Amino acid sequence: MFENWRLFLLLLLTAISFVIVSQNRKRIIGENESFLGNIIENCGERNSDDYFLAVEPNENIMNVASNQSYKEDYYDSKKCKIQDWNKNETNTIPNRDYFDSLIKSNVRNQNILLNKTPSPFSAYVYSDHIVVTLTSERNFSDVVFCRYYDCKMRELTGKYFESRHFPQSTVFCGRRIGAEYISITEKLEDEAEFPIRIIRRDEKKPAHYFTVCLAPIYGEEPKFLQIVDFIEYYKLQGATFFHIYVTNVSNYDRVLLDDYVRTGEVEIIQIHDHYWRADFMWHRVQINDCHFRNKYFSKWTAFLDIDERIEMKKYPELRIVDLLDETTPNVSTLRFSVDWVVKDQLSPKKYQNDEQLKENMIFRKFTNTSTKTDTFKQPKCIIRPERITIMGIHYPLAVYDNSKVSIVNYRIAAIRHYRNVFHKLFPRQVERMMEYGPWKNTTVAPWIAGNLTTNILRRVKYLYDIEIPSDVIKQENYAKEESQMDLEKIEV
Numbered sequence: 001m002f003e004n005w006r007l008f009l010l011l012l013l014t015a016i017s018f019v020i021v022s023q024n025r026k027r028i029i030g031e032n033e034s035f036l037g038n039i040i041e042n043c044g045e046r047n048s049d050d051y052f053l054a055v056e057p058n059e060n061i062m063n064v065a066s067n068q069s070y071k072e073d074y075y076d077s078k079k080c081k082i083q084d085w086n087k088n089e090t091n092t093i094p095n096r097d098y099f100d101s102l103i104k105s106n107v108r109n110q111n112i113l114l115n116k117t118p119s120p121f122s123a124y125v126y127s128d129h130i131v132v133t134l135t136s137e138r139n140f141s142d143v144v145f146c147r148y149y150d151c152k153m154r155e156l157t158g159k160y161f162e163s164r165h166f167p168q169s170t171v172f173c174g175r176r177i178g179a180e181y182i183s184i185t186e187k188l189e190d191e192a193e194f195p196i197r198i199i200r201r202d203e204k205k206p207a208h209y210f211t212v213c214l215a216p217i218y219g220e221e222p223k224f225l226q227i228v229d230f231i232e233y234y235k236l237q238g239a240t241f242f243h244i245y246v247t248n249v250s251n252y253d254r255v256l257l258d259d260y261v262r263t264g265e266v267e268i269i270q271i272h273d274h275y276w277r278a279d280f281m282w283h284r285v286q287i288n289d290c291h292f293r294n295k296y297f298s299k300w301t302a303f304l305d306i307d308e309r310i311e312m313k314k315y316p317e318l319r320i321v322d323l324l325d326e327t328t329p330n331v332s333t334l335r336f337s338v339d340w341v342v343k344d345q346l347s348p349k350k351y352q353n354d355e356q357l358k359e360n361m362i363f364r365k366f367t368n369t370s371t372k373t374d375t376f377k378q379p380k381c382i383i384r385p386e387r388i389t390i391m392g393i394h395y396p397l398a399v400y401d402n403s404k405v406s407i408v409n410y411r412i413a414a415i416r417h418y419r420n421v422f423h424k425l426f427p428r429q430v431e432r433m434m435e436y437g438p439w440k441n442t443t444v445a446p447w448i449a450g451n452l453t454t455n456i457l458r459r460v461k462y463l464y465d466i467e468i469p470s471d472v473i474k475q476e477n478y479a480k481e482e483s484q485m486d487l488e489k490i491e492v
Ligand SMILES: *[C@@H]1O[C@H](CO)[C@@H](O)[C@H](O)[C@H]1NC(C)=O
Pocket: 030, 031, 032
């Protein structure tokens, strides 16, 4: 009710000021006066500095604007200013021979999804090439064309680059001076799908040491507690950034994700394209994109699902980054096996109170754990992105420079995998898990349990346990707002 009333007032004020401004504008143009100069005049006795900081009254702004020597050496409405990083042109892609040999051996040739066009997803510029990731998974190794666009999304005509759709859902392109957007077409004469902005990854020194790629989020089970548990857990393990792919979450859960964007710890990548697919079919595309997104962004990147927590078992006082510190340089991949934890209850939809939240924290509530381990069952990896050629869901399918995959001894570290036993995506998923008994009660290290409880509570309460004042205080507050608005109205 009050919300509407305030909105109405706000709209009214906006409308009034619009009318005033547009009347001024008419008069200004009619009298060849300066638009800015005139507003300042109209402000009369008011201290105009409060509202129009550093405005320079100009007698004749139109003429000034057309005076070439007055123009700043920067963007204008027609031309693009080419940034220093964007002055490179290359006509080959690195490792072409290696790619050709991988194409011959058909590495990761899928033809599953229904896309009829390449469907560009994201693009990354490295020092001597550009990678475009696609949401299409067809046309393995077919010829395609990279098409380049300037800062105003005008095609750089004649500047195309012929390449191949390889690896799956990926096209390597040459660089073009001033290219800020890029698209991919199968034929040169095809109309390109919307060009996408090229993201810089041209600094070889990554900004991060350890980041996490989270598999697409979707499905009915409420997510906020799982998300905050996942993020705060890996922050304790030394992760400093998360790429989170979202198919669909509730508005309530989105508040939490958006807040991590606010604090600069998360980038949300919303996934969607023109063609149908079931939600789980986004996984390969997400892995592929997140691999290239982290190349020269982070030294190490983990590829995980929302229910997976890598933990140090033999030295529980250590963190994952301590393990990474100790890893020899010839290793580009650490592969972890799984300890299953039975998750036989859904997480709550909303925060109610601290006790309810604590009781439902995943690592507190679910402790029934498998004991048998099998290295090849559902492993997940932490990789050095720039040393991997093709990343799969469970391990790399091709690497550069003969770097090694290290299979981490499960007694040293493994993944605590909280398997939801209701939402069965694949047949026999739960039955297969049951083969890993006998089951025993295990808990996370005490320092993690303590800090994680504190950190989850702090974040969740900040966002969802909003301080709401009494109606009396609200009324007083509305009244103050109202008088402030009246004041502004008089001044206009
Ligand atoms: C406004 O400028 C135009 C073009 O310079 C001129 O033709 C016109 O006479 C001017 N009008 C007034 C009211 O000064």
